Amino acid sequence: MTKVIRNGTIVTADRTWKADVLIQHGKIVAIGENLHADHEFDATGCYIMPGGIDPHTHLEMPFMGTYSADDFESGTRAALSGGTTMVVDFCLPAPGQSLLEALQMWDNKTSKACSDYSFHMAITWWGEQVFNEMAQVVDKGITSFKHFMAYKGALMVDDDEMYSSFKRCAELGALPLVHAENGDVVAQLSAKLLAEGNNGPEAHAYSRPPEVEGEATNRAIMIADMVGSPLYVVHTSCEQAHEAIRRARQKGMRVYGEPLIQHLVLDETEYFNKDWDHAARRVMSPPFRNKLHQDSLWAGLQAGSLQVVATDHCSFTTEQKRTGVGNFTKIPNGTGGLEDRMPVLWTKGVNTGRLTMNEFVAVTSTNIAKILNMYPKKGAIVEGADADVIVWDPKRKKTIAAKSQQSVIDYNVFEGIEVTGLPRFVFTRGELAIQEHEVKANPGHGEFVTREPHAAVNRALSQWKEITAPRKVERTGIPATGV
Amino acid sequence: MTKVIRNGTIVTADRTWKADVLIQHGKIVAIGENLHADHEFDATGCYIMPGGIDPHTHLEMPFMGTYSADDFESGTRAALSGGTTMVVDFCLPAPGQSLLEALQMWDNKTSKACSDYSFHMAITWWGEQVFNEMAQVVDKGITSFKHFMAYKGALMVDDDEMYSSFKRCAELGALPLVHAENGDVVAQLSAKLLAEGNNGPEAHAYSRPPEVEGEATNRAIMIADMVGSPLYVVHTSCEQAHEAIRRARQKGMRVYGEPLIQHLVLDETEYFNKDWDHAARRVMSPPFRNKLHQDSLWAGLQAGSLQVVATDHCSFTTEQKRTGVGNFTKIPNGTGGLEDRMPVLWTKGVNTGRLTMNEFVAVTSTNIAKILNMYPKKGAIVEGADADVIVWDPKRKKTIAAKSQQSVIDYNVFEGIEVTGLPRFVFTRGELAIQEHEVKANPGHGEFVTREPHAAVNRALSQWKEITAPRKVERTGIPATGV
Amino acid sequence: MTKVIRNGTIVTADRTWKADVLIQHGKIVAIGENLHADHEFDATGCYIMPGGIDPHTHLEMPFMGTYSADDFESGTRAALSGGTTMVVDFCLPAPGQSLLEALQMWDNKTSKACSDYSFHMAITWWGEQVFNEMAQVVDKGITSFKHFMAYKGALMVDDDEMYSSFKRCAELGALPLVHAENGDVVAQLSAKLLAEGNNGPEAHAYSRPPEVEGEATNRAIMIADMVGSPLYVVHTSCEQAHEAIRRARQKGMRVYGEPLIQHLVLDETEYFNKDWDHAARRVMSPPFRNKLHQDSLWAGLQAGSLQVVATDHCSFTTEQKRTGVGNFTKIPNGTGGLEDRMPVLWTKGVNTGRLTMNEFVAVTSTNIAKILNMYPKKGAIVEGADADVIVWDPKRKKTIAAKSQQSVIDYNVFEGIEVTGLPRFVFTRGELAIQEHEVKANPGHGEFVTREPHAAVNRALSQWKEITAPRKVERTGIPATGV
Amino acid sequence: MTKVIRNGTIVTADRTWKADVLIQHGKIVAIGENLHADHEFDATGCYIMPGGIDPHTHLEMPFMGTYSADDFESGTRAALSGGTTMVVDFCLPAPGQSLLEALQMWDNKTSKACSDYSFHMAITWWGEQVFNEMAQVVDKGITSFKHFMAYKGALMVDDDEMYSSFKRCAELGALPLVHAENGDVVAQLSAKLLAEGNNGPEAHAYSRPPEVEGEATNRAIMIADMVGSPLYVVHTSCEQAHEAIRRARQKGMRVYGEPLIQHLVLDETEYFNKDWDHAARRVMSPPFRNKLHQDSLWAGLQAGSLQVVATDHCSFTTEQKRTGVGNFTKIPNGTGGLEDRMPVLWTKGVNTGRLTMNEFVAVTSTNIAKILNMYPKKGAIVEGADADVIVWDPKRKKTIAAKSQQSVIDYNVFEGIEVTGLPRFVFTRGELAIQEHEVKANPGHGEFVTREPHAAVNRALSQWKEITAPRKVERTGIPATGV
Numbered sequence A, B, C, D: 001m002t003k004v005i006r007n008g009t010i011v012t013a014d015r016t017w018k019a020d021v022l023i024q025h026g027k028i029v030a031i032g033e034n035l036h037a038d039h040e041f042d043a044t045g046c047y048i049m050p051g052g053i054d055p056h057t058h059l060e061m062p063f064m065g066t067y068s069a070d071d072f073e074s075g076t077r078a079a080l081s082g083g084t085t086m087v088v089d090f091c092l093p094a095p096g097q098s099l100l101e102a103l104q105m106w107d108n109k110t111s112k113a114c115s116d117y118s119f120h121m122a123i124t125w126w127g128e129q130v131f132n133e134m135a136q137v138v139d140k141g142i143t144s145f146k147h148f149m150a151y152k153g154a155l156m157v158d159d160d161e162m163y164s165s166f167k168r169c170a171e172l173g174a175l176p177l178v179h180a181e182n183g184d185v186v187a188q189l190s191a192k193l194l195a196e197g198n199n200g201p202e203a204h205a206y207s208r209p210p211e212v213e214g215e216a217t218n219r220a221i222m223i224a225d226m227v228g229s230p231l232y233v234v235h236t237s238c239e240q241a242h243e244a245i246r247r248a249r250q251k252g253m254r255v256y257g258e259p260l261i262q263h264l265v266l267d268e269t270e271y272f273n274k275d276w277d278h279a280a281r282r283v284m285s286p287p288f289r290n291k292l293h294q295d296s297l298w299a300g301l302q303a304g305s306l307q308v309v310a311t312d313h314c315s316f317t318t319e320q321k322r323t324g325v326g327n328f329t330k331i332p333n334g335t336g337g338l339e340d341r342m343p344v345l346w347t348k349g350v351n352t353g354r355l356t357m358n359e360f361v362a363v364t365s366t367n368i369a370k371i372l373n374m375y376p377k378k379g380a381i382v383e384g385a386d387a388d389v390i391v392w393d394p395k396r397k398k399t400i401a402a403k404s405q406q407s408v409i410d411y412n413v414f415e416g417i418e419v420t421g422l423p424r425f426v427f428t429r430g431e432l433a434i435q436e437h438e439v440k441a442n443p444g445h446g447e448f449v450t451r452e453p454h455a456a457v458n459r460a461l462s463q464w465k466e467i468t469a470p471r472k473v474e475r476t477g478i479p480a481t482g483v
């Protein structure tokens, strides 16, 4: 059975042209004029783009004996309904736990995934076992390792551990990721705020100012540079972190930054809302920032100093959020966004002229696929690629509302924003999952996507570091002589 | 008659994969496995890449009653022999001259071009005629306009003229280019140096320090921002100019920077050579800089803050250079490079790990085609593109030497550099022009390439500028009231 | 007759200590404990500080056939009443006019000055006469030369003229000043705004965005660097200009920046006021900026990258302002501030902890005296210094109001601001001019202050530039040889 | 008995003038013309300046069972002979040791000090005892606390400890200092280098690259900002650290940077010397850097982004250095410099025009006294100040040589540098200690200098932090309501 998308304009990261797209066996098999197939989908007035990839989600994430509310089923369904056809989730071993064992646990959650997915592996502790298992994890097609510089006493690793793990990544040709906030300082500020009676959700923001993120970003960059590894900084939310990334890149370092759609469009005033629930629902780390930081992030996407847009989707219900009444440090960290990332970014980015359509594709899909080394299987409209394809109707509108969303939580941080630009059709590996507001996502359809290590940038960087490595000074008769 | 390139690895700006390339009627018609054709070219061990594009040449450029030595025939032959399959030359109207008339003159020179070519039009004066003719020039497919901020009393335009011309570019959806050096200050410094007896070629460098280039770059950027136009800065040679570009980009401005291969690998010590000829042959504007500036330019290519690599090929013989004995301001400005850009960049960039192969393709070809809005006709290995294709042998070596070059001049500024990485085959619109050291370039084969205005970035920027334009404050009864 | 200020705490730019100050013949003659004199002034609870110096005023400035409203009498009286005991005004020759003739005209205006004063000489045109007269101006004790990069068709000089004049300053050991806005671009933007019907006072701000100031600042810095001169940038109002200054200083360049008290505390929203008069009264160049720029300026004072605070006092009555109804370019540029600079800076700077008291003295007085090379005659509490002394009561309050001010204009841009910190006594060369709200200023008391050229910074910079000057490469038999 | 220095020119941080200086009871009692006294010292042709203060020395510092070679006697004698009249040394408690007990040990070493001295107290561990004793240390007049971010397993403190200690400093009005290098990374790099056989002294430099210092500097700044404390960064040696300091200061943070005279004039090529001893004698942390970093440091002194010049004098004999043959991590860290700081800085700074004479005084003396809050008792030529005065002969020359130095070690890192500018006389609290090459330093003459907490900058910063502290959002009925 073949499908064809007809009468549309293809928009990729590097060009825009009119052509039809023929799909068979889950792949794009032809791109050209006047193609025909068993099923034809009309894209008149629409853009045909690679499906979105969200490089940063936490579906069914364990948290204090409960789980984040969206699991791989509802999460990927929400994703698809907004035009995102793949997610990359985080496997989080408990400190001391085998990476492989944790991976098995995470794998178990994915049986009802509606879209394809991959994993980042978190390094939450260090030891010979971790060192060894990292190679096995890479063999399984997981080539990116996450490090938490915050969450002291839980997931946090120290500089020595980061150095060791980054070095191991460099050897394996893998990519280290960091959640960059100084955990020691966050803990101290949190304690101080609580001691002063500052226990509301706004204190969450106060406890994690931009300086704390900027510092950690800068530190992770230095460590990556010392071991000769590229680095990917997740949820870059502020100018301080962006500045550190830019400064590194301007020296030729291979550093990537990932703003979240939330940080691009929502700001810190959300936390000053008189409604505790309203504020608590926006509690995530890093917290929302002010307009200045937003401008910095947008400019980063324009300049290429920031490369991708994610969500850090980790949804908790209002009831779960209320665990933190009276103590902001107990509010589960996370918000939704999987369903909204693409239409919100289109509306605030493309419709304003901040981004071209091609840049939109790049930051929501293609750049992610490239950085995570799964391009052009994903992130491309090219013959042979997976048919993760969206037909984007730039005129379709809706007002974002929790009551009509796919996510299982009871609110939406983008509530009330009117978006212009929504999918008409969404295909995941050739299967039609979304047709306007009709959701046809198929639980269990999603497959794990393996990725190769030693991406081109890793190889180039290793070569450069070898050429410029410090050289021993040859001496005879040491010590040689006197004054 | 069909041709196929077999057994190679295709390297484009965004990926690397094994496939054959089928060529017919000057176009790429198929990419895939096991393709066959009338003529087969073996690319075993080689990379199949888009032919290089040099966005900045001056072939047969008039200069004080003579012409730069390489014309469109020898220049494009030299280009092809080094893997460059297209050049973009500058049409330079005399002040007061009609743009269209000048274009006719330039067009006349191209009859023997061996490769395709396009033009940038220079704006060397301002008036209603220029304003009007710019639209006609765009209609002819020339959508980029060059402005000289130096060469006082000759080509230089002032800020008012630049503003007017940039504004006109914004309206027409065209791209302004600048040669960025402060011409007033260069003239003053030159006069001072000569007055002090500093008349040798090294004084050329003294008369155009990096600060002078950085300042002009910064100024052009501001003017482009004020009119809402993207900007392309030619021959960005120093950290000061690069800093200005980075600073602008970090604010979301659409500014491009073009380092030359010369500035990436040669430095100012060339001017201190005791041999006057040696130094004079390297006289170009901007002059070579020190190692610091080189590091800055390389990092710019890595970070994406600089996008393309050019040559500013404008070759003068030693005899022509000697016009300036006793007065450095009379030394014709310009060096060669068309033949050497690709192998030198590969050797110093890819072989060291500074650039990936994909980045090499981007900066020598694809980015140029995109910025000048002729992608993917040029700069791509994609079905339907012009078959400007090179088969690159990463093991082929040579030592650069004037005595064996295609350029008609009697020296080579890269003399003695050993390069590893050279073309095995070069195709220009499907015709084989180069087979290793055999040159089969065909004078007259080259065609003019038209380009469309209103590239995506132009449209996006215009939209953003309109949304953020200053708004009138509505008042009634003006002036309203007292203190 | 002797005077003593008793029981106070002396605050200078470098320290704070309790001592009495004895005054005789207009000079400070002793500083110590338990001093006595014919007249004793009680400073209990107060700080004894050097009188403020305003380095930037325009008293009785000619403008389109009229004059700015405050003359040397009312201006210096206003100054004294706010704790400022000296002003430096600008002598503005008409293009073509002799500098000496203009100086005579300006000198004529000062006969009723209540406080001491000095002049900056403006270079509004260039020629041999100007070149020669600059030396004579320096001989008269005027060692700073102002250059307007804006006001096209009136005061503006171009880059060539600036280079020539700055070079002349370097030779004479004088200090060039610049009003840094790109006049060509301001003219273009103004014409565009008017053409679009944007003729209100807010369009004045639109016509002079921060980018235009930043660009000109950067350009002036480059030119000063090329001639080897220090540079003083007047009314630095924005981050862009401050960034250029910082960037230069970070390379060791000797550049000074002067924020105005207006730019530190007032912002662009003033221009959006529905009352035309309100907005027009705030029209000055550069215009008020947003909060971001304010933060930048404050940080500059803290970091030392900006050194002094001025007013650019150039007051026009509402009636004069109304000349520009229907055409913002006709609104006379300028606001008041002489009376308010010290109390407003104290309130917004010292009382908030942004500045220490010593820094307050530095930026309002001492740094100015040093940069303009009249320290410690002015700007110091030291034996032998002029007794320009203020006794500052940190508890005294008032609400700023036009109706109670010394300036002759009918409004005050700081109207309604409550200040805490006001003079109890103000002495000008030993004469009591102000006693709380009693004004005893004595018209005609003020004297011209001469200044010496070749300040320490000028000499050091010249030495460094000479050591690092480009050197000729010695060659024999030129051109030497072939390839 | 009175003394007078006659016929000289006084040079202070803020001015230059001809006057005599009268000394009695160890104090400056008068400054003026034609002063006379019991003993008269002729300063014809000389500059009378405040004696140098070295804010960073390690005299008789314990190290692996031995001590740094210069003790308070030889160290202060060396200091005096070069024009430095006060040193601030570091009291280093062992981890776990009482601060007060350590202070007693350090105090015991000072009985033969020839010049005045003060202490910084190091915080090498954290606990309630340290928290409490910090207050007692401040009561004893020691108001600056040093933190080592390197020397893992010995003196190093982690971020949590730094936060706690900086916070305590903020409460006490004290000043935290940091040795800024990332100790974890240094340890990892060292281990890697040793494992690769890179065991020579050059590997010491390889193990502590500028990035490692820049990172730590940036981190310490962030922590200081979070607690609302000023910060003093010792031995700022590179652009990366300087950049972090500049960036902080540009946001209004109160951060100071201290380049060493070694880093200003010596570079990394010293470590590539074929003579092991030569290289090992230069081993200190941070190591010498390249010319670029030197330029950055000089520019910092010019711009004021770096404020003081020190030595980190910690001299070890060649024999002690040889402990590290075969293992660079065992080479005792430290070089001399106390005797050479002033003449070398004068020669390389003032004689070249990089610094004015006033700036020389500021960075060698006055700024230090101000930052450490002992101005104008020290660092000033003012009535009432301690008579730590030098008479500087700008024409006196010598070539630096170990064989003629006061320091007890057998080499000098400045060996062979010719200096022009040396003391004619040096007075320590009124006692003549040096008369050209005659050394009259008096062991036991030196006294401990107490300092007050709560300097002006501390108070201002605390005020600002209080005003801008995060505020609780007042809510009723929490959580308030639903979606």
Ligand SMILES: [Zn+2]
Pocket (backbone or CB within 6 Å): A179, A234, A235, A285, A286
């Ligand atoms: Zn995170």
Ligand SMILES: [Zn+2]
Pocket (backbone or CB within 6 Å): A056, A057, A058, A312
């Ligand atoms: Zn996350």
Ligand SMILES: [Zn+2]
Pocket (backbone or CB within 6 Å): B179, B234, B235, B285, B286
């Ligand atoms: Zn050019």
Ligand SMILES: [Zn+2]
Pocket (backbone or CB within 6 Å): B056, B057, B058, B312
């Ligand atoms: Zn050119």
Ligand SMILES: [Zn+2]
Pocket (backbone or CB within 6 Å): C179, C234, C235, C285, C286
């Ligand atoms: Zn002005």
Ligand SMILES: [Zn+2]
Pocket (backbone or CB within 6 Å): C056, C057, C058, C312
């Ligand atoms: Zn003015």
Ligand SMILES: [Zn+2]
Pocket (backbone or CB within 6 Å): D179, D234, D235, D285, D286
């Ligand atoms: Zn140290």
Ligand SMILES: [Zn+2]
Pocket (backbone or CB within 6 Å): D056, D057, D058, D312
């Ligand atoms: Zn030390």
